[in-house]
Amino acid sequence: MKVLMFGWEFPPFSSGGLGTACYGLTKSLSKKGIEITFVLPYSAEISDADFLKIIPAGNIKIRKITSVLQPYMSSQDYKNIVRKKSSPKIYGSSLFDEVYRYTLAAEKIAEEEEFDIIHCHDWMTFGAGIRAKQKKHKPLVLHVHATEHDRTGGHKVNQYVYDMERHGMHNSDKIIAVSNMTKNKIVENYGINPEKISVVHNAVDFSQHCFDENFEIKKNDKVVLFLGRITLQKGPDYFVYSAKKVLEQEKNVKFVIAGSGDMEPFIIEKAAELGISDRVLFAGFLNQDDVERAYKMADIYVMPSVSEPFGITTLEALKNKTPAIVSKQSGVSEVIRHCLKVDFWDVDEISNKIIALLRYKPLHETLKENGYFEVKKFNWDVPAEKCMQVYNELISKG
Amino acid sequence: MVSVCFYFQVHQPLRLRRYSVFEIGHNNNYFDENKNEAIIRKVAHKSYLPTNKIILDLISNTDGKFKVAYSMTGIVLEQLEKYAPEVIDSFKKLVETGCVEMLDETYHHTLSFLYSKEEFKEQVEMHNKKIRQLFNFKPKVFRNTELVYNNDIAGFVEKMGYNGILAEGADHILGWRSPNFLYRPNGLNKIKLLLKNYRLSDDIAFRFSEKGWQEHPLTATKYASWISKINGNGNLVNLFMDYETFGEHQWEDKGIFEFLKHLPFEILKHEDNDFVTPSEAIKKYQTVAELDFPHYVSWADVERDLSAWLGNKMQQEALRDIYVLEQSVKSSRNPTMIEEWRKLQTSDHFYYMCTKWFNDGDVHKYFNPYDSPYEAFIAYMNILNDFRIKASSLSAVRLVE
Numbered sequence: 001m002k003v004l005m006f007g008w009e010f011p012p013f014s015s016g017g018l019g020t021a022c023y024g025l026t027k028s029l030s031k032k033g034i035e036i037t038f039v040l041p042y043s044a045e046i047s048d049a050d051f052l053k054i055i056p057a058g059n060i061k062i063r064k065i066t067s068v069l070q071p072y073m074s075s076q077d078y079k080n081i082v083r084k085k086s087s088p089k090i091y092g093s094s095l096f097d098e099v100y101r102y103t104l105a106a107e108k109i110a111e112e113e114e115f116d117i118i119h120c121h122d123w124m125t126f127g128a129g130i131r132a133k134q135k136k137h138k139p140l141v142l143h144v145h146a147t148e149h150d151r152t153g154g155h156k157v158n159q160y161v162y163d164m165e166r167h168g169m170h171n172s173d174k175i176i177a178v179s180n181m182t183k184n185k186i187v188e189n190y191g192i193n194p195e196k197i198s199v200v201h202n203a204v205d206f207s208q209h210c211f212d213e214n215f216e217i218k219k220n221d222k223v224v225l226f227l228g229r230i231t232l233q234k235g236p237d238y239f240v241y242s243a244k245k246v247l248e249q250e251k252n253v254k255f256v257i258a259g260s261g262d263m264e265p266f267i268i269e270k271a272a273e274l275g276i277s278d279r280v281l282f283a284g285f286l287n288q289d290d291v292e293r294a295y296k297m298a299d300i301y302v303m304p305s306v307s308e309p310f311g312i313t314t315l316e317a318l319k320n321k322t323p324a325i326v327s328k329q330s331g332v333s334e335v336i337r338h339c340l341k342v343d344f345w346d347v348d349e350i351s352n353k354i355i356a357l358l359r360y361k362p363l364h365e366t367l368k369e370n371g372y373f374e375v376k377k378f379n380w381d382v383p384a385e386k387c388m389q390v391y392n393e394l395i396s397k398g
Numbered sequence: 399m400v401s402v403c404f405y406f407q408v409h410q411p412l413r414l415r416r417y418s419v420f421e422i423g424h425n426n427n428y429f430d431e432n433k434n435e436a437i438i439r440k441v442a443h444k445s446y447l448p449t450n451k452i453i454l455d456l457i458s459n460t461d462g463k464f465k466v467a468y469s470m471t472g473i474v475l476e477q478l479e480k481y482a483p484e485v486i487d488s489f490k491k492l493v494e495t496g497c498v499e500m501l502d503e504t505y506h507h508t509l510s511f512l513y514s515k516e517e518f519k520e521q522v523e524m525h526n527k528k529i530r531q532l533f534n535f536k537p538k539v540f541r542n543t544e545l546v547y548n549n550d551i552a553g554f555v556e557k558m559g560y561n562g563i564l565a566e567g568a569d570h571i572l573g574w575r576s577p578n579f580l581y582r583p584n585g586l587n588k589i590k591l592l593l594k595n596y597r598l599s600d601d602i603a604f605r606f607s608e609k610g611w612q613e614h615p616l617t618a619t620k621y622a623s624w625i626s627k628i629n630g631n632g633n634l635v636n637l638f639m640d641y642e643t644f645g646e647h648q649w650e651d652k653g654i655f656e657f658l659k660h661l662p663f664e665i666l667k668h669e670d671n672d673f674v675t676p677s678e679a680i681k682k683y684q685t686v687a688e689l690d691f692p693h694y695v696s697w698a699d700v701e702r703d704l705s706a707w708l709g710n711k712m713q714q715e716a717l718r719d720i721y722v723l724e725q726s727v728k729s730s731r732n733p734t735m736i737e738e739w740r741k742l743q744t745s746d747h748f749y750y751m752c753t754k755w756f757n758d759g760d761v762h763k764y765f766n767p768y769d770s771p772y773e774a775f776i777a778y779m780n781i782l783n784d785f786r787i788k789a790s791s792l793s794a795v796r797l798v799e
Contacts, residue, residue: 249419338753340772352418356776359419362711363775370753 001391002035004115004132006106006125010040010062011288016229017202017312018145021178022121024205028384030059034391037113039063039106039128063113065105096160103127110135117391121145123161126168139173139394141387143200147185150307153232166190174390176200178310179331200386201335203378204315215297221254222358225298225322227291227313228305230261235304235327235344240267242302244274245351250358258283258294295320299364300357304344305330314339318375323367325353335378338370400578400628401674401682402665403592405541405564406641408446408470409507410438410477411746413767417777422784428738433767435481438474442482445645450488452644452655456662457497464662465497465673468641469541472505472528473744486532493533499675500529502537502560508743509543509707511551512694513721521740522558538562539676543745545594545638545697546704549690552583552591560589562680564638567593568695568702578632579686580679590680591689594638594697598624603639607652618657622664622671629670634679638697699754707748712775717748719782723789730792742778742785750774 005026009019026036042064106128110118119141120129126142133140148161169175169190175197177183183197217223224243228234236257243255257267257280264282271280286294295301301317301324308330315332317324318339326333327344340353357364415430456464468489478485492498504510504521505528511518522540530536539562540555547565555563567577577593601621605611613620628635640647648654665671674682698706708714720742727739751771768774 245420337770341769348418348420352420352780353776355419356779360712360715360775360779362715363772363779366710366712366753367772 001033001117001388001395002037002115003029003117003119003391004110004113004138005036005038006118006120006128006132007038007040008122008124010038017310018122020205020312021145021202021310024203024380025384025387026060027205028380029387032381032384032388033059034384034388035059035061037061037063037109037115039065039109039125041065041102063109065102065109099124099127099164103131107131107135116395117141119143119387120168120172123148123165123168126164126172130168130171133171139397140171141174141176141390141394142168142172143176143178144169144182144186144309145178146309147182147189149185149189150182150309151231151233153306155232172196173394174198176387176390178202180334181329181331182309198386198390200383200390201331201378202310202312202315203380203383204312204319204375206319206376206379213293213296217254217256218297221252222299223297224253224255224300224302224354225258225294225317226256226302226304227258227286227294227317228303230257230259230264230267232263233306233308234259234261235306236261236263236267237270238304238344238347238350239302240270240274240276240280241347242304242350242354243271243280244276245347246354246358247276247279249351249355253279253358255280256283256294256298257281258286258291260285291316292320295322298322300325300354302350302354303327303330303332304342304350306344308332315375315378318371321368321372323357323364323371325350325357336371336374338367338374340367399633400625400668400671401634401679402625402671403634403636403674403676403679404466405501405636405638405676406466406468406643407541407639408468408474408641410434410441410471410474411507411744412473412477412741413437414747414777414781416768416773417780417784419776419780422780423787425784426788428781428785429741430767434477438477438481441642441646442478442485444650445642446478446482446485447488448650448655449641449644449658450485450492452658453498454488454492454495456659457492457495460662460666462495462497463666463673465499465675465678467499467501467539467675468492469501469503470529471503471507472525473507473741475528475532490533493535497675499539499677500533500535500537501564501676502526502529502540504543506740506744507543507746508740509546509704509717509745509748510721510743511542511546511554512704513717514724515554517721517724518554519558522555539564539592539680544706546694547691547696548694549584549692552586552589552691556583556586556589562590562592562676564592564594564636564676565691566695566697566702567596567636570702571689571691571695575687575689576632578628578635580634580683582685582688584688584690590685592634592636592676592679593689594636596697598635599637599639602637602657603643603647606643606648606654606657615653616657618660618664621657621661622667625665626668626671629668633683634674636679705754706752707745709752709754710771712753712771713748713751716751716775716778716782719779723786726789730789732792735789735792738785739789742782747774747778751778 007022011019011023110132118129118132121143122145129140148157169192177197177199180199183199186192187194226239230236271277295317301322303326305327311330311332314324314326324339326339328341333341342349413430413433502525505525540560541564545566552563577595581591583591694704695702750766750768751774753771
């Protein structure tokens with residue numbers, strides 16, 4: 001079976017869960033004999049050799065579309081670009097122009113390639129998917145890793161992005177949602193028939209990048225970690241407010257924020273205002289190896305997301321034997337039992353649970369052992385098989 | 399001859415509040431009074447009151463041939479006295495028939511035998527006193543919390559003057575033997591051992607409404623025929639179960655009350671069958687053998703061991719931590735403190751922390767007021783920390799005096 005896949009980011013040049021998910025899924029699909037042509041925007045600086053390092057030889061072929069925008073922008077990069085433009089509006093249109101250019105280039109690739117199924121990841125690729133479907137009359141699968149409602153926390157939804165998502169969803173043959181939560185949002189906010197949507201929960205890659213080591217920071221302090229884009233969606237503000245409450249009770253704790261994003265200045269100022277700057281450390285955007293090290297260094301991982309369609313970082317934390325406190329407003333909380341669950345706005349409860357984990361050793365140990373055991377079920381073969389099932393159903397329908 | 403011996407467990411824990419770490423040192427209020435009240439009222443109306451009425455009618459309609467035994471914890475009695483006193487009255491009426499035996503257990507439904515024999519003894523004596531006061535009945539047969547049993551418990555309880563004790567008829571203890579006889583605990587002569595026939599008990603308690611079960615629907619006639627079949631292979635069938643089986647675990651609309659109403663008559667149709675209380679069984683039958691229980695056995699889960707309460711590190715630590723306080727709490731001679739400490743020993747608090755079945759979610763989840771065993775542990779440990787502060791300030795006061 002041949003799949004034409006449209007994506008927007010791919011490790012090691014990725015900024016978030018989308019790239020991680022695409023990589024894990026394609027790797028596992030290819031292992032199962034699926035041939036994949038992965039269409040991807042890339043900046044001129046990235047060479048073929050860079051890709052060859054990460055792509056397992058064999059069934060995966062990368063087709064690149066040169067793009068003036070760097071595809072793996074963090075929110076901060078975003079902001080810098082906005083600043084250089086005369087007004088944010090102009091910037092907005094240029095991003096969408098860029099997406100349109102990608103769509104046209106993708107259409108050309110679709111004409112050249114042979115495939116049985118089209119599989120698109122998130123809104124930027126939906127236009128390309130629809131064109132490919134029109135050209136070759138093959139079934140179109142949309143994989144929704146996040147909706148505009150998640151990215152914006154429900155505020156200031158970008159109408160253009162929403163329309164693009166909605167149009168894509170209504171013109172697809174099947175939608176894959178990364179959680180029941182996301183499925184429900186697609187039904188409620190985009191008016192899609194629930195029967196058209198399959199839920200395929202994400203997984204985690206178990207290849208070992210680094211090993212246990214002694215961290216200087218841990219000599220006197222325990223470490224509580226936030227890892228993700230510093231944006232409204234991820235709830236970094238709730239993390240800092242919780243840090244303040246915890247520090248009123250427990251002295252030897254450091255709070256590490258790893259990631260970058262448009263809320264970073266606000267969070268830095270907030271930490272100063274709360275008088276905890278010496279206890280809140282900003283690690284910036286981390287590469288893959290450092291991400292693993294951060295999990296290993298941490299005693300507790302906190303994911304206070306306002307709206308998290310899945311939340312692969314939780315699986316990554318558990319894989320590194322770090323107990324997790326997870327927002328109930330997340331897909332991962334549907335499937336992981338051995339973590340602590342909180343409402344993202346409930347700063348008292350987040351703090352209560354952080355302190356409990358710091359104080360009660362048996363709690364930490366039980367969560368660590370059971371979480372590590374549980375996360376092993378989440379390897380990429382499971383979602384890959386579910387995707388293949390979706391492919392087969394569509395193909396047999398003709 | 400087959401004698402059927404029914405024993406029903408009546409217990410409702412005092413559930414704890416979701417006590418936060420920020421309340422430590424500021425809040426004395428550990429128990430979720432509203433939830434406990436709502437649950438006890440619900441269970442009283444769905445289960446205790448209608449079932450008591452059926453049992454009372456059965457006793458009178460069989461001219462006293464139908465008999466049952468109850469073990470009621472002090473914790474549930476206190477809650478009933480407070481929120482549903484009509485239930486206490488209906489139990490009094492049952493005891494007055496002379497066809498109902500009351501058993502003894504630890505007042506607070508605890509695992510105290512594992513940690514402090516002295517504390518265990520005090521709790522059993524408290525319970526004995528409570529049953530005498532309320533029902534004018536002096537229990538002579540003992541059942542331990544969750545049927546936790548081993549040789550030592552039997553020996554200890556015999557010394558306390560009991561002539562019977564109840565235990566799970568666990569396969570790994572019985573081996574080829576049948577639970578349908580009276581036994582002797584290892585090395586003891588006075589006290590007799592009654593073993594639960596878990597297959598027949600669970601047919602009612604767990605499988606009654608289960609559609610996938612090949613015997614579903616279970617009729618009184620069918621069940622009575624299983625009892626009669628034991629004739630020749632045993633003489634005593636011990637059917638032990640939670641009283642909430644009737645109307646709470648198995649719902650009225652599934653026919654559990656109708657089943658109960660008909661069962662005694664169906665069983666008595668066979669002239670070799672009758673009903674006995676545990677004390678009557680002990681008088682009526684000879685023991686057939688001595689049974690060795692070197693390790694703890696309980697009636698919980700498929701393992702029939704202590705793992706439902708002591709299976710993980712959280713449970714082990716929480717239990718250790720509460721019992722470590724015994725000396726300081728008792729030396730305070732403060733009745734409120736001692737009572738609060740005992741209420742924190744109730745085994746349900748530790749059951750809620752069980753992670754054993756957490757992967758599949760089942761019976762544990764049904765009984766768990768918390769979203770997860772971790773939540774249960776956090777609330778418990780926060781409360782315990784507050785309690786510890788209170789205990790140490792009290793003993794400091796005593797030192798000053």
